[in-house]
Amino acid sequence: MKQGDHLFLVDGSAYIFRAYHALPPLTRKSDGLPVGAVSGFCNMLWKLVEESRDTSVGVAPTHFAVIFDHSSTTFRNALYDGYKAHRPAPPEDLRPQFALIRDAVRAFDLPCIEKQGFEADDLIATYARLAVEAGGDVTIVSSDKDLMQLVGPKVTLYDQMKDKRLGPDAVFEKFGVYPEKMIDLQALVGDTSDNVPGVPGIGPKTAAQLLEEFGTLEALLERAGEIKQQKRRDSLVSFADQARLSKQLVTLDANTPLDVALDDLFIHEPDGEKLVAFLKAMEFTTLTKRVAAKLGTDVAEVGTAKLSVDRQARGPDLDPQAPASPPAPSGDSALPFTPEALAAGRREAAAAETIDRSAYETIRDAATLKRWMAEAVEAGLMAFDTETASLSAMNGALVGVSFALASGRAAYVPLGHVAPPEAADLLAEPGAAEKAVGAQIPMNEALAILKSVLEDPSVLKIAQNAKYDYLVMLRQGIAVAPLDDTMLISYALDASSSLEGHGMDELSERFLGHKPISFKELCGSGKSMRSIATVPIDKVTEYAAEDADVTLRLWRVLKPRLPADGLAHVYERLERPLVPVLARMEERGIKVDRQILSRLSGRFAQKLGEIEADIQAITGEGFNPGSPKQLGDMLFGKLGLPGGKKTKTGQWSTDVKVLEELAADGHELPRRIVDWRQLTKLKNTYTDALVTHMDEAGRIHTSFSMASTTTGRLSSTEPNLQNIPVRTEEGRAIRSAFIADEGRVLLSADYSQIELRLLAHMARIPQLVEAFQAGTDIHAMTASEMFGVPVQGMPADVRRRAKAINFGIIYGISAFGLAAQLAIPREEAGLYIKRYFERFPGIRDYMDETKAFAKANGYVSTLFGRRAHYPDIRHSNPQVRAFNERAAINAPIQGTAADIIRRAMIRMEPALAKSKLSARMLLQVHDELVFEVEADEVDETKALVASVMEAAAGPDLDLAVPLVVEAKAAGNWEEAH
């Protein structure tokens, strides 16, 4: 090595992980061997080699080495045993690729360097030092910040993926310090992935600023007392030693012993045959051809190399027919797997169209609006969107309406725009504010024109999240019909836990390749968010008309897929008709007794005060019982109690289970914490929060979400009325605050054991079906079958265990879960499950069939055809796979129950009307419906509601088990339930 020579050092280990995570999983076609990381690695290596052969451009290496980590323990572990302690094991499907990548380096005829007890970074540091001392230049192929300390006038980092060279100035730009100070910066900041502690509360920005001021880490630690910010000062003082340790950990060792001398890294032409044989064996068709052409090798004449990969060391059984998820976007290994992929063609067509916001119109006079509406009637369809002053449909004033009649043909009708408050001073003269906003059609006149079309049965209205716009219009006296909803179409097509969601912006990017203006961009967020009514109208026109335009385009792409995918029934019968039903429920709201809630709040506050005093007496001042972190330190650190579980992030778990166990051992603090937790939950989440959602009439209007679960259940937000307490006495007091209007009562009707009944039907389990037909106690029956105890006089605990097992079955049972639930050893839980499957072999068959179907198709179906997608059921990680298997077992059961209650809700209002009953449906809680009923109609309503619910599966579905509904009426929800 001499002056003018140039050493390339490739950080192989970092590159493997980067290639693995950046690329879609790729498997060798002939046998499914996972090779994605190898492929990425080879492509990158070839690119570097090619560059080195072409001396006319860029920097060409004269010396070259690929460097790997060898072992997991290094001198750093002797300094600090926590070093890299939380590193997860490499993914299953990456492990076999390590050996292949070393094969690849050899096939390229490049030195492959690693050394026991040293990290790649240390070897890189050593070679870099030697090269610089010999007068050469160094390029380190990596973008790891840990290597930035090596950067200098003769050493640069090269990020190949971004094609960027990083010199001292780039390091400064990125971290605010020059490379010489990188070590000090890293020591302060720490590194979570390597478990280098650093100084808590100091991030890269603060660290750079401190080093700028104090020069070095040592100077900073010595003069830490001068820092103004108290928190920062305290942290630096108390963690000074931790910072010094961190510095040792992040400092690279540039004096490691070397097995291969620097001069031996001299580069030479790769051997065409050897390299092509390897690439051929890997079945990298494209790269093989490219390399062969460049090196003048005939592919046909070369055999395939023998690889050092041993079939036993393989990852999980990846079916070569089935590409792992997510599927590669294109290329030979990508088969259509999700409905997404099937629609790719249509998506491409839609994406090819461009969206021009400047073409949208603002409608400010009635005549123009009438012309547009006449055109809508002619077209027979119209996408529309409403803009309101608040984000909730129930309390926001209407600000404007937009619509689209064809792609690109869209307009916005401002109705309630006002001048922004900050303009008030400038517009002091009368009428100036109106003039600044410009003309708007009077609200009533515009609504009358819109109403004629929105209610016209010959014009289809299309909206995204139609329930919102339906409700806004309902509050203006307009019942929009007929109505299509792009969000619900997407949900019917692709309900999946791994897919993001069905919001318009996401759908637009996914299907149209277009990013619409976001609400945040228009109105801001958080404290600085302003009402859309004060945003300039030309801006709102672009935003609102675009939303209508995009909705229409989405509808054109998505609607035809319903029949194509066999999901028209789900959308037409379970989604679409529910929109107005839920909108009316939300509009009605449920009455709440403010007095009860505030009395409870007071009571909880008082009790909390007492408990807090007790807690402070045990722990001393300054302890926050609401901090799981502080609590963990207190219990298992200061008080030295025996710790149990840890959470994902390595923290001590302090959930109820853990605390209850400690309390049972006679410890006072955990007992008090449990009480404190329960009361703060009830107070913060319910008694205090609910009153903020009440309207003037004392009613709370939740919002039901139709598209946020994977299984077809509804969810409830702002506030969530599906998790009102019921378990404990104090909790039930909250439920008693939910009351009926004057002269009415609340009626609660719920399905008894609906999921277990559906399981009995779906898995065709004779004993279960018979038990449900006979109306016997199903948990007692299970217990009797399992433990041989007669149903008569069965001990409560035996029944409890059977009940837990029954629930477990619905949840896709695991020994781990059952053991946790029953607080028994895992082995015992395993025996229970074995026993259960022996008694009910049909359940195991059902589970196996469901899993196999999900694996083959990527989704499972409810009895009404609703699909829940689980692409990750083929995930390479066995834990992820097992989780998806359990979810896939549960989804048809939970989802069918959800379908049935949806059917009941859709039929409920016409049935009530037909019987001339005035009952109003208010809430749905998964297997329960809550109504507000005239006192003198209670009995008749009870019977009708129960019969509609019990018959809801038919006539499409003939269940082998009866559905049973229990209904009860009372003045409040607690007593009615």
Added chain:
DNA sequence: CGCTCCTAACC
């Protein structure tokens, strides 16, 4: 201010 983590309320 926005994000993640932990915990807990419901079916």
Added chain:
DNA sequence: AGGTTAGGAGCGA
């Protein structure tokens, strides 16, 4: 252990 939503702590910007 399946499906949710919400609140507070903690952290970094």
